[in-house]
Amino acid sequence: MNKLLNRRNFLKGGLATTAAAAVLKNSDTQAAGHFDGYPDSMGVLVDLTRCVGCRSCEAACNKEQQLPEPAKPYDDFSVFDEMHHGQKRRTDETRYTVVNRYDVPEIDHPLFRKIQCNHCAEPACLTSCFVNAYTKTPEGAVIYNPKVCVGCRNCMIACPFYIPTFKFSHAFTPRIMKCIFCYDTRLKDGKAPACVEACPQEALTFGKRTEVLEMGKQRIRMTPGKYVNHVYGEHEVGGTAWMYLSSVPFDKVGLDTHLPNEPIIYSVKDFLAMVPMVLTIWPGLFVGFHLLATRKDKIKELEDAKNKKNDEKEEQV
Amino acid sequence: MKLFSKERPEIPIVNHLKEDGTEWTIKEKLWLGLSVSEYKKQFIRNPVNWLMVFIFAIGVPLIIGRYIFGLGWVTHASNDYPWGLFLGFGLFGMVPLSASGFMLGTTVELFGRKDFHSIERLALLNGLLGYFFAVLFLEVDLGMWWRLPYPMFVSLGPAAVLFLVAWHVATYLSVQIAEVLPSFFEWIGWLKGKRAIRKWVLGLTVAGIILSTLHQGALGALFCYAPGKVHPLWLSVNFQWLHFFCSSIFAGLSMVIIASTLIKNFMAWRCDDEFLDNLDYVTIGMAKGASLAMITYLCIKIVAVAHDQEWSYLLTGWGTYYFLELGIAVVLPMCMFAVGIRKHYVTLIRFGAFIAAFGIIWNRLNTSLICFNWQMYQDIPHWKEVWITITLYSLYFLTYRFIVYRMPIVYEWKGER
Numbered sequence: 155m156n157k158l159l160n161r162r163n164f165l166k167g168g169l170a171t172t173a174a175a176a177v178l179k180n181s182d183t184q185a186a187g188h189f190d191g192y193p194d195s196m197g198v199l200v201d202l203t204r205c206v207g208c209r210s211c212e213a214a215c216n217k218e219q220q221l222p223e224p225a226k227p228y229d230d231f232s233v234f235d236e237m238h239h240g241q242k243r244r245t246d247e248t249r250y251t252v253v254n255r256y257d258v259p260e261i262d263h264p265l266f267r268k269i270q271c272n273h274c275a276e277p278a279c280l281t282s283c284f285v286n287a288y289t290k291t292p293e294g295a296v297i298y299n300p301k302v303c304v305g306c307r308n309c310m311i312a313c314p315f316y317i318p319t320f321k322f323s324h325a326f327t328p329r330i331m332k333c334i335f336c337y338d339t340r341l342k343d344g345k346a347p348a349c350v351e352a353c354p355q356e357a358l359t360f361g362k363r364t365e366v367l368e369m370g371k372q373r374i375r376m377t378p379g380k381y382v383n384h385v386y387g388e389h390e391v392g393g394t395a396w397m398y399l400s401s402v403p404f405d406k407v408g409l410d411t412h413l414p415n416e417p418i419i420y421s422v423k424d425f426l427a428m429v430p431m432v433l434t435i436w437p438g439l440f441v442g443f444h445l446l447a448t449r450k451d452k453i454k455e456l457e458d459a460k461n462k463k464n465d466e467k468e469e470q471v
Numbered sequence: 472m473k474l475f476s477k478e479r480p481e482i483p484i485v486n487h488l489k490e491d492g493t494e495w496t497i498k499e500k501l502w503l504g505l506s507v508s509e510y511k512k513q514f515i516r517n518p519v520n521w522l523m524v525f526i527f528a529i530g531v532p533l534i535i536g537r538y539i540f541g542l543g544w545v546t547h548a549s550n551d552y553p554w555g556l557f558l559g560f561g562l563f564g565m566v567p568l569s570a571s572g573f574m575l576g577t578t579v580e581l582f583g584r585k586d587f588h589s590i591e592r593l594a595l596l597n598g599l600l601g602y603f604f605a606v607l608f609l610e611v612d613l614g615m616w617w618r619l620p621y622p623m624f625v626s627l628g629p630a631a632v633l634f635l636v637a638w639h640v641a642t643y644l645s646v647q648i649a650e651v652l653p654s655f656f657e658w659i660g661w662l663k664g665k666r667a668i669r670k671w672v673l674g675l676t677v678a679g680i681i682l683s684t685l686h687q688g689a690l691g692a693l694f695c696y697a698p699g700k701v702h703p704l705w706l707s708v709n710f711q712w713l714h715f716f717c718s719s720i721f722a723g724l725s726m727v728i729i730a731s732t733l734i735k736n737f738m739a740w741r742c743d744d745e746f747l748d749n750l751d752y753v754t755i756g757m758a759k760g761a762s763l764a765m766i767t768y769l770c771i772k773i774v775a776v777a778h779d780q781e782w783s784y785l786l787t788g789w790g791t792y793y794f795l796e797l798g799i800a801v802v803l804p805m806c807m808f809a810v811g812i813r814k815h816y817v818t819l820i821r822f823g824a825f826i827a828a829f830g831i832i833w834n835r836l837n838t839s840l841i842c843f844n845w846q847m848y849q850d851i852p853h854w855k856e857v858w859i860t861i862t863l864y865s866l867y868f869l870t871y872r873f874i875v876y877r878m879p880i881v882y883e884w885k886g887e888r
Contacts, residue, residue: 239551239848246550282696284634285618285626302626305614307553308633312696319550320614322543328614413699421708422632425692428712429635429685436681440581444673447582 189417190393191275195294196341197363197395198350199370200268202407203380204357207234207253207266214352215251215270218336222248242408245269247321250333251349256407265400267407268358270349271296271317271333272387273395278418279309279318279332287330293342294363294395295335303330314391314413335395363395370399392417472513472876475505476740483741485879487660487886497659503876523865530862533855537611545855552850554612554839556860561608563690563835565601565867566640567715568828570687570723572598572647573679574760580676587756589749592654592880593734594727596871599647601726602640604867611859632692639686646678657884658877684716691715694838702842704784704793707775717771720764722831724757725804728824730871734881741875743882751817758808758820761827765805772797789845796837800830 213228215221226233234255236243242254251270258265277296280288287303290296298318305328309318321328336347345351346360359366370385386404387397390413398409405411414420445452475482481490482504488494495504502510514520537545548555575594578584610616622628622637649668656665668675691711694701698708707714734742735750776782784790807823810816840850875881 241551241847244550278696282631282633284622284628284631284637286628287626302618302621303615304618304621305616306633307548307614308631308693308696310550310553311693311700314697314699316551320553321541322546322548323541325537325539325541325544328541410699418696418698419630421695421698422692424709425632425688425695425712426630428688432681432684436684437677440577440677440680441673444581444583451583 189276191363192290192292192294195292195363195395196360197294197366197397198347199359199366200396200398201357201359201373202265202267202398202400204355205253205266205268206355207231207255207264208354209253210352210354211268211349211358212249212251212253214348215333216249218339218348219250221250224248245317245332246319247323247331250331254408258402258406260402265402265407267398267409268349270396271335272315273335274391274417275393275395276417276419278312278314278391281417281419282308282312284308291337291342293337295337295341297334297337298330298332300329305329312418314410314418367397370397373399389415391415472503473740475509475513485743485882485885500658500877523869526862526865530858530865533859534611534862537859542612542614545853545859547850547853547856549850551844551847552840555850556840556852556856557608557612559836559839560832560860561612561863562605563839564832565605565608566690567687567719567722567831567835568726569598569601569605570683570719571727572650572723573676573683574720574723575727576650576676576679580672587753589746590727590731590753590757592651593730595647595650596654596874596880597727597730598723599644599651600867600871602644602647604863606640606644608863611863632689632696635689636686636693639682639689643679643682643686646675646682649675650679654878654880657879660887662887683719687716687719688712697843700844701838702789702845703779703781704776704789705838705842707779709778710771710775713771714768714775717764717768718831718834721761721768721827724761724764725824725827725831728754728757728821729828732821732824734875738875738881741881745883746881754817754820755812755815758812758823762805762808762812765801765808769797769801789842796830796833799826800833801827804830
């Protein structure tokens with residue numbers, strides 16, 4: 155009886171402690187960290203209503219990043235009709251940014267959208283990389299270190315925007331190729347990336363992310379009916395440095411509108427949280443199973459030893 | 472070998488000593504106790520070897536080409552489909568089929584089911600080789616394959632799922648080597664080493680369970696990085712690791728049933744009576760375990776659909792394909808196992824195991840290739856990619872056969888143990 159009461163008390167105590175812990179939990183302490191992005195990081199607002207598809211940004215990027223000369227010159231607009239596996243042009247090892255044309259039936263003129271790395275606040279490529287090849291700099295760029303990359307291409311699986319590309323054609327010097335926000339040559343000195351500087355239409359606006367976001371919202375407010383009431387990239391996958399304004403729904407210009415508002419790593423946190431539990435619980439649990447499963451052998455062993463002792467005693471008597 | 476084993480009493484080798492009392496040398500053991508001309512004769516007579524020669528004649532130059540001209544030369548892996556058949560089959564398919572080591576290790580060493588002892592070593596070997604070749608597949612697929620140790624020692628990204636996979640596969644590979652070493656030590660006759668490992672067996676087994684739970688699960692969790700790319704029916708962010716872990720249980724068991732069936736039918740000369748006499752009994756036992764895992768798997772697959780509210784997807788074409796996969800890959804072999812267990816139709820169980828193993832590979836290919844980028848276009852692997860995959864798998868088969876021919880895996884060493 156005494157034992158039972160003790161256990162009951164113990165359970166009560168345990169419950170009380172748990173409840174206390176739940177109530178007293180400090181609101182500042184959050185599980186596994188939440189990152190809203192660096193406060194002074196830079197961003198770019200892309201206004202699709204202003205882009206005319208001149209491809210100046212593509213040319214500027216090519217020159218700045220010293221990428222190979224393209225097969226067709228930048229004033230050849232037949233590239234907008236190129237299709238590969240039924241898909242429009244995308245980034246690859248020779249181009250960090252491309253502009254695509256979208257013919258939207260509701261409006262009388264085509265829209266153009268520039269693709270490049272969106273430089274997420276909490277990038278999927280970075281969080282999926284097992285050799286820390288990616289860095290999110292305080293300036294806002296997501297940069298890549300080819301010296302440690304092993305070429306597993308998990309970042310390409312993880313990126314919700316299909317941005318990182320791989321040099322599949324190189325056996326000895328393969329690497330990931332992606333837009334780095336002109337970090338080395340411009341951004342770290344506070345300068346706008348080459349593509350933004352080259353834009354003749356001011357379709358691209360460079361500035362502090364918080365400020366260009368505010369500017370985007372202001373444009374929506376000031377010109378009612380012109381824009382869809384959303385800045386794409388404000389919340390998508392935890393927020394991105396590059397954001398879009400559009401006059402038509404974003405899925406009409408090839409942007410994925412089903413992306414979660416949490417960073418991609420949130421989908422993986424369930425599993426990651428389970429890992430230390432398995433590491434710590436399994437040893438005790440399974441050694442326990444072993445003791446349970448082999449208990450009969452043990453009992454038999456003990457009884458045999460006892461019988462043997464008794465036999466010996468009897469013999470002595 | 473069948474021929475020689477009938478003609479000559481000392482073959483196959485099961486003992487350190489020959490008939491005349493002298494010891495076999497390691498070299499003689501490697502040659503299976505045959506002279507070079509006899510070895511050649513048995514090699515040429517076996518049609519499987521000719522098939523292997525044909526596969527390797529084309530496959531080896533292709534593999535060399537991959538290291539000279541790059542991945543682009545042999546695969547259709549692209550910026551949209553970064554992972555192709557090497558990982559889809561070689562890593563995601565081979566690893567669950569190699570869960571056998573920890574399954575039988577747990578059954579025999581941890582749960583004390585000594586009645587499964589006769590199959591334990593085959594299961595351990597099956598596990599070790601499967602993992603080893605999964606790493607080999609990875610080495611063909613990695614862009615900078617010479618940097619394989621980087622995630623361990625050079626640049627660590629411990630918050631990534633792949634980091635877990637890398638560390639767990641590496642440590643588990645070491646654990647499995649330790650678990651298979653006793654057979655090797657018996658064979659070379661170094662008993663000290665065997666006894667030293669014997670002391671560690673419980674620790675190794677528990678380590679095996681931990682590492683297996685985590686990295687089988689981690690392979691599934693890798694796809695949680697692509698919630699927008701994998702078809703929702705094949706991806707459950709909350710339960711993916713459980714799906715992968717649970718299905719690896721019946722995958723591993725089915726693979727041991729397959730291996731033992733092949734050995735029983737084509738390598739009976741190598742088996743001892745204990746192995747052959749017990750085989751039907753342990754096959755039924757493993758089928759019981761596998762069918763329990765299968766029904767659990769089916770339930771948690773449905774739970775995932777319910778949890779993510781994906782019922783409407785079941786009515787689409789993808790839903791039909793989903794049912795087709797579950798029906799052929801899980802329900803059919805499960806029913807075959809059930810009938811086989813009740814009526815003691817061991818042959819039915821063996822056929823079921825083949826279907827279940829095929830089903831697991833199908834499921835992993837669905838997740839990594841077929842239902843990946845489901846809103847985009849379908850990637851079809853390059854023929855060279857398929858050929859290299861077959862070549863590596865053939866190498867796996869040859870290594871497997873090489874070891875089972877020699878080491879005490881399906882027979883008990885008659886000499887000092």
